[in-house]
Amino acid sequence: MADQxxxxxxxxxxxxxxxKLEGDLNKxxxxxxxxxxxxxxxxxxxxxxxxIDLTKVDYINSGGMAVLIRLARMGSKAGVHTFxxxxxxxxxxxxxMVGLTEYMMIYPNExxxxxxxxxxxx
Amino acid sequence: xxxxxxxxxxxxxLVYGIVLLGGLIILQADTMLVAPSASAGLRIPQLGNLAFAxxxxxxxxxxxxxxxxxxxxxxxxxxxKDCTGLTSGALLRLYRMPYELLISSAVIGVLYSIVYHxxxxxxxxxWLQLLGQVAGEQSLFIxxxxxxxxxxxxxxxxxxxLQQLPDQFDxxxxxxxxxxxxxxxxxxxxxxxxxxxxxxxxxTGATIDPYKLGLIASFYFIMSxxxxxxxxxxxxxxxxxxxxxxxxxxxxxxxxxxxxPAILHDEAGELAVAYNELQIRINREYESLERELxxxxxxxxxxxxxxxxxxxxxxxxxxxxxxxxVGGDFFDVVSLSPNRFAVMIGDxxxxxxxxxxxxSAQLLIFRSEIRRxxxxxxxxxxxxxxxxxxxxxxxxxxxxxxxIDLTTNEVQYASAGHLSPYIIAQDGRVQAVECSSLPIGIDxxxxxxxxxxxxxxxxxxxxxxDGLIEAVNQAGQMYSFDGLEAELASxxxxxxxxxxxxxxxxxxxxxxxAGMDDRTVVVLELAGEYRSSLxxxxxxxxxxxxxxxxxxSKLGDEKLIALKLGDWMKERWPNTDIYEDVQxxxxxxxxxxxxxxxxxxxxxxxxxxxxxxxxxxVCRIYDEGGGFYPKLSRDEDEMRKKLESEDPxxxxxxMIDTLADYWTTGRDERGFYTELYFMRKSHSVSEAEAEAEAEAxxxxxxxxxx
Numbered sequence: 012m013a014d015q016x017x018x019x020x021x022x023x024x025x026x027x028x029x030x031k032l033e034g035d036l037n038k039x040x041x042x043x044x045x046x047x048x049x050x051x052x053x054x055x056x057x058x059x060x061x062x063i064d065l066t067k068v069d070y071i072n073s074g075g076m077a078v079l080i081r082l083a084r085m086g087s088k089a090g091v092h093t094f095x096x097x098x099x100x101x102x103x104x105x106x107x108m109v110g111l112t113e114y115m116m117i118y119p120n121e122x123x124x125x126x127x128x129x130x131x132x133x
Numbered sequence: 134x135x136x137x138x139x140x141x142x143x144x145x146x147l148v149y150g151i152v153l154l155g156g157l158i159i160l161q162a163d164t165m166l167v168a169p170s171a172s173a174g175l176r177i178p179q180l181g182n183l184a185f186a187x188x189x190x191x192x193x194x195x196x197x198x199x200x201x202x203x204x205x206x207x208x209x210x211x212x213x214k215d216c217t218g219l220t221s222g223a224l225l226r227l228y229r230m231p232y233e234l235l236i237s238s239a240v241i242g243v244l245y246s247i248v249y250h251x252x253x254x255x256x257x258x259x260w261l262q263l264l265g266q267v268a269g270e271q272s273l274f275i276x277x278x279x280x281x282x283x284x285x286x287x288x289x290x291x292x293x294x295l296q297q298l299p300d301q302f303d304x305x306x307x308x309x310x311x312x313x314x315x316x317x318x319x320x321x322x323x324x325x326x327x328x329x330x331x332x333x334x335x336x337t338g339a340t341i342d343p344y345k346l347g348l349i350a351s352f353y354f355i356m357s358x359x360x361x362x363x364x365x366x367x368x369x370x371x372x373x374x375x376x377x378x379x380x381x382x383x384x385x386x387x388x389x390x391x392x393x394p395a396i397l398h399d400e401a402g403e404l405a406v407a408y409n410e411l412q413i414r415i416n417r418e419y420e421s422l423e424r425e426l427x428x429x430x431x432x433x434x435x436x437x438x439x440x441x442x443x444x445x446x447x448x449x450x451x452x453x454x455x456x457x458x459v460g461g462d463f464f465d466v467v468s469l470s471p472n473r474f475a476v477m478i479g480d481x482x483x484x485x486x487x488x489x490x491x492x493s494a495q496l497l498i499f500r501s502e503i504r505r506x507x508x509x510x511x512x513x514x515x516x517x518x519x520x521x522x523x524x525x526x527x528x529x530x531x532x533x534x535x536x537i538d539l540t541t542n543e544v545q546y547a548s549a550g551h552l553s554p555y556i557i558a559q560d561g562r563v564q565a566v567e568c569s570s571l572p573i574g575i576d577x578x579x580x581x582x583x584x585x586x587x588x589x590x591x592x593x594x595x596x597x598x599d600g601l602i603e604a605v606n607q608a609g610q611m612y613s614f615d616g617l618e619a620e621l622a623s624x625x626x627x628x629x630x631x632x633x634x635x636x637x638x639x640x641x642x643x644x645x646x647a648g649m650d651d652r653t654v655v656v657l658e659l660a661g662e663y664r665s666s667l668x669x670x671x672x673x674x675x676x677x678x679x680x681x682x683x684x685x686s687k688l689g690d691e692k693l694i695a696l697k698l699g700d701w702m703k704e705r706w707p708n709t710d711i712y713e714d715v716q717x718x719x720x721x722x723x724x725x726x727x728x729x730x731x732x733x734x735x736x737x738x739x740x741x742x743x744x745x746x747x748x749x750x751v752c753r754i755y756d757e758g759g760g761f762y763p764k765l766s767r768d769e770d771e772m773r774k775k776l777e778s779e780d781p782x783x784x785x786x787x788m789i790d791t792l793a794d795y796w797t798t799g800r801d802e803r804g805f806y807t808e809l810y811f812m813r814k815s816h817s818v819s820e821a822e823a824e825a826e827a828e829a830x831x832x833x834x835x836x837x838x839x
Contacts, residue, residue, distance in 0.1 A: 035689065035692065037688065037689065038688070039688070039689075070692050072691075072717070072720055072721065072724060072785075073721050073724065073784035073785040073787075073788055074688075074724070076784055077784055080776065084776075099713075101713040101714070101717070105717065105788060108787070108788065108791050109776070109784050109787060109788070110772065110773075110776045113776070
């Protein structure tokens with residue numbers, strides 16, 4: 012499988028932002044992924060949830076994990092809950108290994124994440 | 134024929150006789166013209182004149198024999214032996230003799246005039262007549278002296294051997310001195326003749342017959358011209374001989390040591406000696422250079438591997454014939470691992486010593502590079518970079534490299550501007566393997582095409598250099614690709630490979646001679662029967678299988694190698710699922726190699742060597758850097774700090790540490806490496822671990838209340 016370019020699709024939903032990532036997640040994804048959030052004034056106010064769909068991401072290296080950590084920690088500091096789904100057991104193991112699961116909750120699918128968000132919203 | 138003392142003496146006597154006789158004839162003519170009244174000239178009767186000339190010749194010859202005793206003695210002694218030339222004393226006598234004759238003749242002339250005219254009491258009328266007679270006598274004697282001088286010099290020339298002379302010889306041996314002396318004497322003769330004419334015709338009151346005066350003047354003019362011409366001819370002949378001698382030296386004939394030519398010790402002779410010395414020195418230098426070239430040839434031959442080799446199921450026959458003492462062709466066969474080897478052929482542009490130096494360097498660089506990474510195209514790229522850096526655009530080398538897997542008989546082949554190799558199948562089919570790129574040493578960023586193919590049983594694979602194709606036979610026809618293909622098609626598979634190659638090259642030598650370029654051939658033969666036994670043995674005897682990959686330092690490319698490694702693992706260890714762990718850990722090690730080892734330099738390479746055994750997998754990741762010290766803290770606080778830092782980096786090593794069962798770093802001849810070890814684990818174990826981890830994760834999440 013050749014090198015997959017990284018791309019990101021963003022849409023908003025009531026109370027949060029949903030990111031759909033595609034391609035290889037490595038250090039080069041940093042700019043694309045973080046730039047939109049660093050200037051976001053609504054973080055922690057109207058935006059309380061961040062969901063990340065990793066279904067289309069099949070390669071994540073340490074650089075990519077560092078980016079995810081920064082993103083999740085940035086949200087955590089602003090009071091935003093970060094959720095992710097679509098991760099293989101292998102990467103879930105790696106996320107746990109590097110401590111990413113402290114800031115980002117892993118769920119098996121989008122439905123479970125939305126259920127949890129709904130529960131937290133109530 | 135060698136000249137003896139007796140021969141020299143006899144010739145001298147002959148010369149003296151002829152000269153004196155000539156003198157008498159001139160005297161007679163002079164007397165008849167100037168003083169028919171017999172009142173002038175040497176008043177000696179005709180017969181008496183002849184007797185006098187004979188006696189004088191004998192006297193002078195006796196004098197010469199007495200003065201030249203050492204010369205005559207040495208000539209007699211050296212006759213019939215290897216002559217090494219006369220001694221300095223004898224040479225000195227030889228050089229002095231013509232001068233002594235010149236002076237003696239002049240002195241005898243003066244004495245003669247004094248004795249002959251002593252009793253004559255001149256009065257006013259006869260005074261001028263007497264002076265005219267004396268001038269005529271002196272003129273005659275000096276003329277004879279000049280003729281004697283130049284003739285004896287010519288006579289002595291053959292016995293004057295070329296040898297080192299003492300300094301005092303310089304003036305006498307110079308060609309300037311005899312020229313000046315003889316021309317001065319000739320001028321004097323002319324003046325004296327003029328005086329004689331003037332005085333003898335200046336009788337008081339006598340009328341001068343203009344016809345007679347003109348006749349006498351013409352006689353003296355002719356005499357003077359004859360003398361001048363004779364002297365000039367002598368020197369001209371002498372100079373011509375010397376110039377011939379020098380031309381002989383320039384043409385490379387040199388001076389034969391046993392029979393030295395007759396070169397006088399004058400300026401031209403010295404020049405000839407100096408030239409000869411120069412030539413001897415050049416010859417000595419050339420011999421020394423030739424010796425060194427022969428040594429260089431020996432060194433070059435020792436650098437090359439043996440011409441007949443067997444590696445696994447392959448027989449290899451290689452021959453490298455240099456056109457000169459040293460050449461620019463080279464080949465190599467390198468064993469890379471128990472089941473892989475590389476074969477290479479190269480041709481440096483140009484010939485002689487510069488090509489030989491580049492060849493030696495390239496051969497050593499190839500050996501070093503091919504061991505770092507088995508991929509031919511990457512090896513060529515690295516060699517190219519090094520050659521471009523070292524030589525600029527001054528040296529290009531064509532190289533063909535093949536890496537052969539002994540277990541599968543697969544060949545990876547890449548060529549940098551080298552001639553297409555041939556595969557000769559068992560049934561006689563000849564097929565060119567088309568694959569070529571630029572020679573190395575031209576463009577530092579060049580990339581090299583690589584192709585893969587597989588050998589069949591009894592296939593032969595030929596690599597060669599252009600010296601073979603460009604060989605020209607006696608009819609002027611080039612050997613060419615057609616000739617080569619026809620030759621290869623005629624090879625008999627049952628004939629011994631070495632025999633086939635040697636016969637072929639011997640035929641080439643016979644038909645085309647040594648040619649104008651180096652000729653190198655490398656032929657591989659896959660001996661089928663042996664291969665099968667090796668293949669079966671390899672399964673049992675070599676539990677570790679090795680594979681290698683290489684990539685340039687570009688982040689993202691590590692994934693491609695990780696995928697290949699994962700596929701291979703699935704194939705080798707089908708009942709485990711640690712391949713993802715291995716892939717991630719190896720990827721992280723490769724990223725470290727790119728970032729920390731190679732400092733992100735795009736031309737630097739990362740090599741991965743993986744070995745998979747029954748229960749253990751070992752993976753080494755090499756970089757081209759100076760090495761780095763891996764800092765890893767397992768302390769929880771440290772981990773937390775890292776996690777909470779603004780730029781949380783350094784997870785790669787954490788992942789390697791966690792995913793691999795053991796890891797270490799080190800350095801060997803290929804460079805710095807990180808080595809990872811993975812134990813084989815069954816599904817059940819890993820699944821149980823995963824379940825336990827999942828449970829732990831759920832508990833952790835529940836505790837946080839998320």
